[in-house]
Amino acid sequence: MAAGDSPTALSRLRAAVESAPSGLLMIDAAGRIVLVNRQIEVLFGYPREELLGQPVEMLVPVALREDHERFRAEFFENPKVRAMGAGRNLYGKRKDGSQVPVEIGLTPVATEEGLFVLSSVVDISERRRAEARFRAAVESSPAGMIMVSEAGRMVLVNQEIERMFGWDRDELIGQRIEMLVPERFRARHPEFRHGFFSDPDARPMGAGRDLYGLRKDGTEISIEIGLNPIETEDGLFVLSSVVDISARKREEAERNELQRQLQQAQKMEAVGTLAGGIAHDFNNILGAILGFAELLRESVEGEQAHRDLEELIAFTLRGKSVVERVRSFSVGRTGERRPCSAQDQIDEFQAFLRSSLPPNIEITTQIHPDSPRLLADPSALYQVLMNLGLNAGQAMPNGGRLAVDVEPLYVTDSRARAHPNLHEGNYVALTVRDTGSGMDAETRDRMFEPFFTTRSPERGSGLGLAIVLGIIQEHEGAIEVESAPGAGTTVRLIVPAAESEEPEEGSLEPTAPRGSGERILYVDDERSLRTLGKRRLELLGYRVTVAGDGAQALERFQATPDEFDLVITDYLMPRMNGLELTSEVRRMRPEVPIILMSGFIDNLPDEDLEPVGVTDTVQKPATSFELATTLARVLGNDPQEGHNEGPSVEGPIS
Numbered sequence: 001m002a003a004g005d006s007p008t009a010l011s012r013l014r015a016a017v018e019s020a021p022s023g024l025l026m027i028d029a030a031g032r033i034v035l036v037n038r039q040i041e042v043l044f045g046y047p048r049e050e051l052l053g054q055p056v057e058m059l060v061p062v063a064l065r066e067d068h069e070r071f072r073a074e075f076f077e078n079p080k081v082r083a084m085g086a087g088r089n090l091y092g093k094r095k096d097g098s099q100v101p102v103e104i105g106l107t108p109v110a111t112e113e114g115l116f117v118l119s120s121v122v123d124i125s126e127r128r129r130a131e132a133r134f135r136a137a138v139e140s141s142p143a144g145m146i147m148v149s150e151a152g153r154m155v156l157v158n159q160e161i162e163r164m165f166g167w168d169r170d171e172l173i174g175q176r177i178e179m180l181v182p183e184r185f186r187a188r189h190p191e192f193r194h195g196f197f198s199d200p201d202a203r204p205m206g207a208g209r210d211l212y213g214l215r216k217d218g219t220e221i222s223i224e225i226g227l228n229p230i231e232t233e234d235g236l237f238v239l240s241s242v243v244d245i246s247a248r249k250r251e252e253a254e255r256n257e258l259q260r261q262l263q264q265a266q267k268m269e270a271v272g273t274l275a276g277g278i279a280h281d282f283n284n285i286l287g288a289i290l291g292f293a294e295l296l297r298e299s300v301e302g303e304q305a306h307r308d309l310e311e312l313i314a315f316t317l318r319g320k321s322v323v324e325r326v327r328s329f330s331v332g333r334t335g336e337r338r339p340c341s342a343q344d345q346i347d348e349f350q351a352f353l354r355s356s357l358p359p360n361i362e363i364t365t366q367i368h369p370d371s372p373r374l375l376a377d378p379s380a381l382y383q384v385l386m387n388l389g390l391n392a393g394q395a396m397p398n399g400g401r402l403a404v405d406v407e408p409l410y411v412t413d414s415r416a417r418a419h420p421n422l423h424e425g426n427y428v429a430l431t432v433r434d435t436g437s438g439m440d441a442e443t444r445d446r447m448f449e450p451f452f453t454t455r456s457p458e459r460g461s462g463l464g465l466a467i468v469l470g471i472i473q474e475h476e477g478a479i480e481v482e483s484a485p486g487a488g489t490t491v492r493l494i495v496p497a498a499e500s501e502e503p504e505e506g507s508l509e510p511t512a513p514r515g516s517g518e519r520i521l522y523v524d525d526e527r528s529l530r531t532l533g534k535r536r537l538e539l540l541g542y543r544v545t546v547a548g549d550g551a552q553a554l555e556r557f558q559a560t561p562d563e564f565d566l567v568i569t570d571y572l573m574p575r576m577n578g579l580e581l582t583s584e585v586r587r588m589r590p591e592v593p594i595i596l597m598s599g600f601i602d603n604l605p606d607e608d609l610e611p612v613g614v615t616d617t618v619q620k621p622a623t624s625f626e627l628a629t630t631l632a633r634v635l636g637n638d639p640q641e642g643h644n645e646g647p648s649v650e651g652p653i654s
Helices: 007-018 039-042 061-077 125-140 160-164 187-197 246-299 301-333 340-354 379-394 413-418 443-446 464-474 526-540 550-559 579-590 624-635
Strands: 023-027 031-037 083-093 098-109 114-123 144-149 154-159 209-213 219-230 233-243 338-342 361-367 374-376 400-411 425-436 478-483 487-496 519-523 543-547 565-572 594-598 618-620
Touching: 023 039, 031 154, 039 083, 039 098, 039 114, 061 083, 061 114, 098 125, 144 160, 160 209, 160 233, 187 233, 219 246, 246 301, 246 526, 246 565, 338 340, 338 379, 338 579, 340 361, 340 400, 361 594, 374 487, 379 400, 379 425, 379 464, 379 487, 464 478, 464 487, 464 519, 519 550, 526 624, 543 550, 550 565, 550 579, 565 579, 565 624, 579 594, 594 624, 618 624
Parallel strands: 361 400, 519 543, 519 565, 565 594, 594 618
Antiparallel strands: 023 031, 023 114, 083 098, 098 114, 144 154, 144 233, 209 219, 219 233, 338 374, 400 425, 425 487, 478 487
């Protein structure tokens, strides 16, 4: 008993040792056990009588005993407290021969009898099993798992991380987590990491969705990360769940592209519906202008008046072409192409544009003398140039310069690969260049989208450039655009060149074939068009009865069905449309020819026309020549015999 220790105090000490939650044993300098408590008996399976006085190595696995004796001797030479956990990877040997993982803390105790060592021994089997379960869970997780220390070093990774990033775990453990962060984000990553450790809080998967990881081969992958702080005896760690979402991103991109295509298709459908809706009314207006202009041309005198009327007729037909181009664009129909002169196109374009743009915009044109003829639909190409010219004018509100250049272009194989519509060969380049405000990259990328416009709604629908792109693609050509804010815009149209350079043979304006007094029932719900139709047909040598709608026409036909040699009817009319009228007339006289006129004949397929008995169709607005030729063909008259006596009605071929 040490001096000053009373029996009562010693009893209390022994009681404390006995009731300690961990195993306690004391050994002397010779390594013999001099004290054990109940927990030691339970842990190792020995009663204390079998332990006291025995060397402590009896509790050490045989393979480790030699080393243990050396460590014990070293400790007694330099005794100092070793905290619990410092010797974590230790094992004890139980009486039944089994081994148990233990954690040991050592405390030197100096007494009058010499130096002793009090050892605290804890069975960590359950902890090891928990760790094993944790590691198994981490290893088998379908997500990548990384545990990172506060210093930013990786202390644990699973096989999914190895697969995802292409590194072996031996190459990752101990390295800084920033090695998996792309270079462009790496500098700021420690700041984010320190912020997390300063205020650790679980971040659910998906909260940091737009993140990227760097693979061993230098490629980047899109990843999603969830973070969970883990408190351990070794300090705070963060366990990161990492999922490669590259495939999801690709699927999202594909889904977005399909959605964009669907929206574009819906826009095109809207364009078609809009165009079809306005075509009838607008073509009726154009038809009236065209018809009355042709009538005036036959009655007025003076060379200038005739030239003015020819211009009016030409522009009316161009208006018809514009409506047709919008509709063609909406349904993806290709226009008729033929060899045409770039000079004629540019001259006509410049003349009209000069009257449409303010005088503070200078317009210049330059056509290379070796430029070949274009293989194009002239009216469609004119529409393209007008759209580009008017757009350029909008970009120069304070004036500027608009230049149009035409030159030959041989498309090489490498250039053709950049434009799917092109192939190696001869083309013509039409370049429209302005000194306006220019466009940024985002606007440039979207400029050809239907309904996309940077203008206010009252200044543009956003269809012009979409139609331009559609026309050039129909022509198997391509468009190249160069633009930057403040640097103007250059649009280069690459259009196929005509294979033959032979000029088209000049054709005299043909004389319209005339009738011989045949009786025609003419049906249209527009009063002005009925009046016009009657006058035109009478000038062509026909006798005409008019009706304001299908029901009225049917009444007049029923009254004297044998008097009519032919029926001409509009399609869209109140009470009874043209197809319904045709069907009723055919029931009474199956042999009577019927011509259907409409502003959108293309919307009426043959399978709808043939069963009801439509003989032929005429697209509104039609020139007198087109109408006369159709009548002659339907009635069986030879168009070459258009020299009958009577007034001639001439008109341009549209």
